[in-house]
Amino acid sequence: MPDPITRLNEVLAERYRIERQIGEGGMATVYLAEDLRHERKVAVKVLRSELAAGVGPERFLSEIRTTANLQHPHILPLFDSGEADSFLFYVMPYVEGETLRERLDREAQLPVDDAIRIATGMAEALDYAHRQGVIHRDIKPANVLLPDGKPVISDFGIALAVGAAGGGRLTETGMSLGTPHYMSPEQATGDRQVGPAADIFALGCVLYEMLAGEPPFTGNTQQAILGKIITTAPDAPGDRRPAVPRNVDAAISKALEKVPADRFVCAAEFARALADPEFGGDRDRAGAAAASARRWKLAAIGLGVVALVSTALLLLSGGSPPAAGGATGGGFGSILFPQDQSFPARSIGQPVAITADGSGVVFTAETEGSRQLFARTLTERGTAPIAGSEGAGSHFLSSDETRVAFYDAEDDALKVIPLSGGTPETLVELAGFNGGDWGTDGTILYADGSGIWRMPATGGTPERIATPERRLLRYWHPRFLPDGSGMIYTLSAIDLTATPDSTYLVVHPFDGEEVVLAQGYSGHVTEDGLLIFARERRERLADLWAARLASHGRSLASDPVRVLDDGPRVAPYGAAAFDISANGVLVYLPGPSTTSSGAIVRVDRDGGVETLVSRTDIPGSRNSPSGVRLSPDGSRISFRAVFDAPPAFRIFAYDLTRQALVSVSMDANADWPMWAPDGRRLVFNHWTPDEPTIQNLHWVTPGDSASIRPVLAFNEHQQHAHQFTANGDSIVIEHRDTSMGDGDIWLIPADGSGPGRPLVEGPGLQRDPAISPNGRWLAFTSSESGENQVYVTEFPEARTRRRVSTARGCEPVWNPEGGELFYRAVDGRSSGVVSVPVSTEPAFTIRSEPATLFEGAYLGCSIFGRQYDVGPDGDHFFMSRNSLADPDAPRMEVVYGWLDRVRELLEP
Numbered sequence: 001m002p003d004p005i006t007r008l009n010e011v012l013a014e015r016y017r018i019e020r021q022i023g024e025g026g027m028a029t030v031y032l033a034e035d036l037r038h039e040r041k042v043a044v045k046v047l048r049s050e051l052a053a054g055v056g057p058e059r060f061l062s063e064i065r066t067t068a069n070l071q072h073p074h075i076l077p078l079f080d081s082g083e084a085d086s087f088l089f090y091v092m093p094y095v096e097g098e099t100l101r102e103r104l105d106r107e108a109q110l111p112v113d114d115a116i117r118i119a120t121g122m123a124e125a126l127d128y129a130h131r132q133g134v135i136h137r138d139i140k141p142a143n144v145l146l147p148d149g150k151p152v153i154s155d156f157g158i159a160l161a162v163g164a165a166g167g168g169r170l171t172e173t174g175m176s177l178g179t180p181h182y183m184s185p186e187q188a189t190g191d192r193q194v195g196p197a198a199d200i201f202a203l204g205c206v207l208y209e210m211l212a213g214e215p216p217f218t219g220n221t222q223q224a225i226l227g228k229i230i231t232t233a234p235d236a237p238g239d240r241r242p243a244v245p246r247n248v249d250a251a252i253s254k255a256l257e258k259v260p261a262d263r264f265v266c267a268a269e270f271a272r273a274l275a276d277p278e279f280g281g282d283r284d285r286a287g288a289a290a291a292s293a294r295r296w297k298l299a300a301i302g303l304g305v306v307a308l309v310s311t312a313l314l315l316l317s318g319g320s321p322p323a324a325g326g327a328t329g330g331g332f333g334s335i336l337f338p339q340d341q342s343f344p345a346r347s348i349g350q351p352v353a354i355t356a357d358g359s360g361v362v363f364t365a366e367t368e369g370s371r372q373l374f375a376r377t378l379t380e381r382g383t384a385p386i387a388g389s390e391g392a393g394s395h396f397l398s399s400d401e402t403r404v405a406f407y408d409a410e411d412d413a414l415k416v417i418p419l420s421g422g423t424p425e426t427l428v429e430l431a432g433f434n435g436g437d438w439g440t441d442g443t444i445l446y447a448d449g450s451g452i453w454r455m456p457a458t459g460g461t462p463e464r465i466a467t468p469e470r471r472l473l474r475y476w477h478p479r480f481l482p483d484g485s486g487m488i489y490t491l492s493a494i495d496l497t498a499t500p501d502s503t504y505l506v507v508h509p510f511d512g513e514e515v516v517l518a519q520g521y522s523g524h525v526t527e528d529g530l531l532i533f534a535r536e537r538r539e540r541l542a543d544l545w546a547a548r549l550a551s552h553g554r555s556l557a558s559d560p561v562r563v564l565d566d567g568p569r570v571a572p573y574g575a576a577a578f579d580i581s582a583n584g585v586l587v588y589l590p591g592p593s594t595t596s597s598g599a600i601v602r603v604d605r606d607g608g609v610e611t612l613v614s615r616t617d618i619p620g621s622r623n624s625p626s627g628v629r630l631s632p633d634g635s636r637i638s639f640r641a642v643f644d645a646p647p648a649f650r651i652f653a654y655d656l657t658r659q660a661l662v663s664v665s666m667d668a669n670a671d672w673p674m675w676a677p678d679g680r681r682l683v684f685n686h687w688t689p690d691e692p693t694i695q696n697l698h699w700v701t702p703g704d705s706a707s708i709r710p711v712l713a714f715n716e717h718q719q720h721a722h723q724f725t726a727n728g729d730s731i732v733i734e735h736r737d738t739s740m741g742d743g744d745i746w747l748i749p750a751d752g753s754g755p756g757r758p759l760v761e762g763p764g765l766q767r768d769p770a771i772s773p774n775g776r777w778l779a780f781t782s783s784e785s786g787e788n789q790v791y792v793t794e795f796p797e798a799r800t801r802r803r804v805s806t807a808r809g810c811e812p813v814w815n816p817e818g819g820e821l822f823y824r825a826v827d828g829r830s831s832g833v834v835s836v837p838v839s840t841e842p843a844f845t846i847r848s849e850p851a852t853l854f855e856g857a858y859l860g861c862s863i864f865g866r867q868y869d870v871g872p873d874g875d876h877f878f879m880s881r882n883s884l885a886d887p888d889a890p891r892m893e894v895v896y897g898w899l900d901r902v903r904e905l906l907e908p
Contacts, residue, residue, distance in 0.1 A: 005031065008046070011084035016044055016091070025142060027158065032094060035079075041094040042079060045155075046087050057083045064090055067134055067156050069661060071619055073904075074125035076145065076154040092154060100144035100151070100206070108213040112243055115210035116274050118144070121151040122203055123271035124897075129156060130196040130267060132617065133659030137194060139202035140182045141209065180225040181205060181215040185258050188226040197260035200267055204255025211244050212237040216256060230258070247273060250280020272896070350435060350477065351577045351589060352892065353397050353404075358585030362404055362419070363892070364392055373406060375419065378585075378894060387421030394433060394575075398457065399440045405457075407433040414446055416457070427459055435477030435575060437487075445478045445487060452478050452489060452508075466508060477575055481553065482527045486510050490521040505533055507554055515554045520545060522576035529553065530902065533560075534568065534576035541591030542568050542576045546902045563902045564895075566591070584899030589892055598624030598859070598881045600639055600654070603833075605875055607854035612637070612878075613654050617661060625652070626859050626880040630869040631675045637869070637878055638664070638673040638682055638702075651684055653702040664702045672865035674721045676750075677728040683711060683721040685864075697721050697733070711752050718743075720865055722769045724750065732759065732769040732778070745769045745780055747796065760798050768811045768866060771795055772840050779804070779812035779821055781861075788861070790823045792844050804836055806850055810861035815874035822870060822877075824861050825852065831860045833868070833877055857881060 008018045008031065016033040023030035028045040035042045047060075061081055068078045080091040100118065103110070110118070122144065129136065136143075136156055145152040184201035186194050208216040216234035219225040237252060238244040251273035257263045264270040273279040352363040360377040373389035386404070395406035397419075405416045405427070414433065415424040427444070436446035444457050452466040452475050466475060466489070478489040486509035503521040508514045517523075520533040522542075529549040534542040544564035548557040568578040569591035578588035599614040615621055623642035630637055638653050649671040651664045664673065664682060671685040676699075686698040686708070697711040697719045711721075711731070720734040731750050735758070736743025743765050748756030760766045764783035771778055778795035781788050790805040790812045804812070804821060811824040821836045832855030837847040859867045859880040869878045 004029070004046070007085060008044070008087065008089075011087065012044075012089075015080075016042065018044060027138075027155075033091075035091075043092050043094045044089055045092065045158075046089045049086070057088055060088055064158065065662065067158075069619070069663060070129055070132060070134060070156055072125050072128045074121045074151055074153060075129065075156055076152050078156070090158065095145045095147050095152065095154075097145060097147045099142055100146055100210075101141035103146060104141055104209060109241065110210045112211065112245070112248075114149075115207060116248060118146075118151045118210065119203060119207040120271045120274055122153060122206070123267040123274075125151075125153050125156075126196070126199050126203065126267035127271070130199070132661060133655070135194065135196060136199050136202075137187070138182075139199050139206060141206055144206070180222045180229075181209075181217060183226065183229055184260070185230050186260060188229045195260065196266065197263045200255050200263050200270055201257075201260075203267065203270065204252050207248075208234070208237050208252055208256070211248070211252075212240045245277065247277050247279040253280075268896075275897075350394050350396055350575065350579065352579055352587055353395060354579045354581045354585060354587045355397070355401050356582040358581035358583050358896070361579075361587055361892070362386070362395060362397060363589075364395060364406075373404060373417075386417065386419065388417050388424050389421070394435060396436055396438050398438045399442075405436065405438060405444060407436075409433075414444075425459070427457075428453075428455065428462055434475060437477075437479045439480045439484055441484055445480060447475045447478050447489065449474065451475055452487070465510070466514070477522055479524060481507075481525050486512075486553075488517075488523040488525055488531075490523065491516075492521065505531070509554070512554075517549075517556060518545075518547065518560055520560075522578070524580055525549065525553075526580070526899065527582065528903075529557075530899070530906070531556070532563075532580060532902070534570065534578070536570055541566060542570045544568070544576075544578065546906060548906055558906055561905055563905055580899065584897055586895040586898035587892060598626075600625050600628050600637065601879050601881045602871075603854060603856075603877045603879050605853050607856065609856075609881070611881075612656070613639070613652075613661060615641075618652065624859060624880050626867055627672050627862070627865050628867070628869055628878045628880055629674050630871065630878055632677055632679045634872045636675075636679075636702075638675060639880070640671050640673065640865075651682065651700075653682075662702050664700055670698075670700070670708075672720055674723070677724050681707075683731065685718075685720060686710075697731075711748075711750070719748075720767075722866065723771050725771065726775050730756075732771060734767045734769070736765070743767060745778075759796065760793060760801075765863065767863065768861075770812050770814055772814050773816060773818050774840050777840055777844050779814065779823075781810045781812065790821075792821070802844060802846075804838075804846065804850070805834075809834065809850075811866050811868065813866070813868070813870050815870065816872050817874040820874065822853075823850075824868070831858045832856065833879075 005018050005021070012018070015037065016035060019032045019034065021029060022032045022043070028047050031044045031046065033042050033044045061083065064078070064081050070077065076092050076095065078090060078092060082089060126136065134156065136153065138155060138158070139153070143153060143155050145154055182202040182205040184194065184198040187198055205215055217225050217228040219228060234256065236249045238246065238249040251270060254273070255263055255270055264273070352361055354361050358378065360375065362373055362375050364371065365374050371391060371393065373386040373392045373395055374383050375386055376383040389406060391408045391410040392406040393409045395404050397404050401419065403416055403418055405414060407430070408415050413429045414427045414436070416427055417424040430448050432449045434447035436444060438444055438457060442457050443454055446453055451464050451468060453462040454465050455462040468475060474492055476490040476492060478487045480487055486507060488505060488507050490503055491506050492503040503519065505517045505520050505523040506514050507517055517531065518533065520535045522534045524532040526532070531547050531549050533545055535545055536542050543562050544567045545560045546563045547560040550557040568576045568588035570576050578586065580586050600612045602610045602612055613625055615624060618625065618641050620643050621641040625639045625641050627640040628637050635657055636653050636655050638651060640649060640651050642649060647669045649669045651670045651673040653662045653664055654660070655662070664670070669687050673682040673684040675682055680701060682700050682702060683697055684700060686696055699707070699709050699711060701707040718736050721731050722734065723732045724730070725732070729750055730747050733746050733748055734743050735746040742763070744758050745760040745766050746756045747759050759778065760769070760780055762782060762784050766780055766782050768781040769778055770780070772795070776795060777792050778798065779790060779792045782791055787808050788810045789803055790809040791801040791803050793799070793801045805823060807825065809823040809825055813822045814820070815822065818840065819837065821838050823834050823836070825832055825834045833853045834850045835853050836850045839845040839847055861867060867880050871877070
């Protein structure tokens with residue numbers, strides 16, 4: 001019988017050339033191979049034969065594809081997977097260098113800083129994957145590659161795919177998922193429903209081993225190891241190695257808690273604890289950070305009763321804000337403010353400032369036409385006005401963060417006020433204001449139309465230290481260099497808006513000549529010599545760029561690199577609304593976007609919203625995910641997404657239980673999906689770029705694009721599926737000649753055995769058909785009157801029609817519980833759901849007038865397919881949120897550990 005390499009080369013001859021075996025693990029044998037199509041080295045991993053025998057190939061390949069969308073610098077991506085002969089295999093990049101297992105075998109214990117850095121990178125990867133709904137379940141040193149010393153986790157989701165596919169059959173193989181030394185207690189006791197906490201436990205074990213030289217739980221047998229995992233607590237690594245910091249000991253201890261709920265909420269929280277020297281001490285965590293943080297919090301308390309925002313702080317890194325002083329672990333989120341609060345559109349200077357430790361922000365906002373300063377801590381959930389700052393525009397904090405200077409546009413003066421509020425003190429009267437900064441030496445910089453000035457923060461006579469050489473040049477938003485030896489400012493022409501071609505960053509040493517550094521504006525220099533600045537992407541929206549400064553600080557030591565796309569908003573003449581704390585937290589006010597940053601959300605009858613899938617979860621998409629439909633068992637949703645690159649239209653499925661996203665079609669234009677009654681397949685529109693007006697219905701199984709096949713033979717029309725009949729034999733569709741032309745509602749056989757027949761015809765466009773739960777009535781939208789209205793007719797023989805909507809309406813959907821019909825009402829940019837109480841036995845009756853349940857920025861009705869669906873209980877709605885970013889939208893973005901990521905990008 002041929003050896004495995006010969007057999008693999010026979011069955012994979014057109015795709016890969018296997019060279020040699022390079023490893024073997026508990027689940028797979030690893031081979032070095034040549035990817036023939038892409039001419040690159042890859043690692044082909046073949047499941048062990050006894051494991052493959054206990055795993056269903058189709059289910060395994062379907063499950064493993066959920067990991068293909070993971071894109072993170074600390075995650076080894078999945079290139080390919082498949083079944084060949086009796087082999088189940090998956091393909092990943094071949095990475096030269098050692099694994100963490102090999103390094104530990106060589107060194108036993110790693111330097112403390114190296115161990116923390118590796119664990120932090122792993123935590124960032126885990127946090128990202130967990131937010132995509134993917135659990136690793138087999139974190140161990142052998143699965144951590146160290147190219148150039150940076151951690152990259154391999155085999156992401158493989159254990160989950162094996163477990164989900166094999167189910168109970170795996171016990172027959174005598175195999176367990178996970179490696180004993182790193183198993184969580186819930187895995188050790190056989191619980192198959194493990195979550196992110198299991199990966200956090202394993203990461204704690206790996207970090208423990210990097211520091212202590214051996215795993216926290218050891219024994220002579222696998223059973224002995226599992227017994228200790230379940231019943232005993234290990235010694236702290238600091239007891240074995242005094243150099244381990246106390247906070248790292250405490251973080252590992254929390255990660256190794258027996259009960260999952262007692263561990264960190266998310267992997268990002270673990271990383272933050274590793275970076276916070278005060279984590280785990282005997283203290284009140286809300287009030288014991290650095291002195292600047294204490295001053296900040298005391299000032300915030302002095303603001304009086306905190307006005308709580310209507311929407312709480314939402315951190316995508318897991319929902320918990322970082323402890324003050326420790327916000328360096330990665331993660332990001334949005335702070336949402338009340339709808340009656342907005343950010344000024346034309347703030348020339350800095351409209352947002354963050355404290356040095358990243359624990360709080362001061363920002364300018366307008367409420368009911370009145371503008372003033374507001375303060376907010378990022379570790380708590382409230383915001384409040386600073387009394388006495390009415391009329392404030394741009395502002396900047398004092399170096400000790402007890403006071404704030406602001407420009408009062410009404411009085412045309414620069415004023416100072418305690419952060420806790422009070423009576424403002426006028427420092428100097430101005431002729432306009434172009435931004436300023438407060439130095440550690442007790443002096444203030446500010447710019448106006450005549451140049452840049454410096455003066456004592458206590459008041460006095462300003463000294464002009466920079467004057468424009470030409471009348472049409474202006475200086476903007478000066479900032480001190482970190483050591484106070486000079487400043488950086490923006491030079492621009494007053495008759496041009498800020499663009500990379502009309503604004504320049506200038507460094508001005510107080511004892512030397514000015515030097516132009518780069519094109520851009522709103523420069524910020526960090527203590528370790530990074531230059532962060534903005535360049536305008538388009539009107540009122542900037543990207544952020546970064547470069548390293550030479551040691552003398554008067555030239556660039558590296559080319560600028562873009563480090564944030566579609567970042568802060570931009571006021572006229574180039575004031576980008578962002579700030580960076582000393583410990584690397586970025587805060588910015590997002591700019592307007594020409595594309596949607598929307599999401600699929602679940603909304604209750606009162607309008608309460610829960611985000612399920614964001615546009616940012618779908619790399620490369622340029623529009624709000626839309627066309628959402630719920631599977632028959634209520635466990636999954638399907639939807640469509642739009643891309644710039646072909647295929648331009650693709651469909652996805654999202655598992656509501658596992659919170660996992662699956663790409664359904666990637667190789668053809670696929671649109672407007674709808675579930676079949678069996679819940680396994682979807683019907684969707686398919687077309688080619690050459691003939692976009694011809695759109696025919698096809699079947700597909702989620703996760704298996706090779707299963708695509710037509711429902712009907714191709715014809716010269718457009719077909720849009722809406723609902724199956726109760727027995728699944730037929731489909732109610734829209735049938736039209738062109739995409740924008742008139743159309744009728746048809747009933748076609750689901751097996752493609754015939755052409756079908758028309759149900760509802762008439763002038764205009766008849767669309768959005770929906771069959772009532774009792775199968776006797778058909779609701780639909782018609783434009784026969786000249787505007788869209790909702791009607792009900794008999795089914796399956798339409799004889800009469802009864803108008804239901806009192807104003808314009810579209811997209812009717814029946815309550816699955818019966819007794820109610822929903823439809824959409826659209827008014828400008830706001831759209832909502834309307835409820836109509838009805839009876840369907842013995843006749844169709846409208847029991848009371850339509851009533852709006854909720855309204856919001858949801859995608860309006862489409863002429864091609866339905867944009868929403870109703871949950872089985874009739875009390876929840878799956879909607880497509882249309883979040884076209886308003887330039888004055890009350891939202892602030894926060895990115896933790898951002899400077900660390902920038903430094904990685906700038907590494908030579």
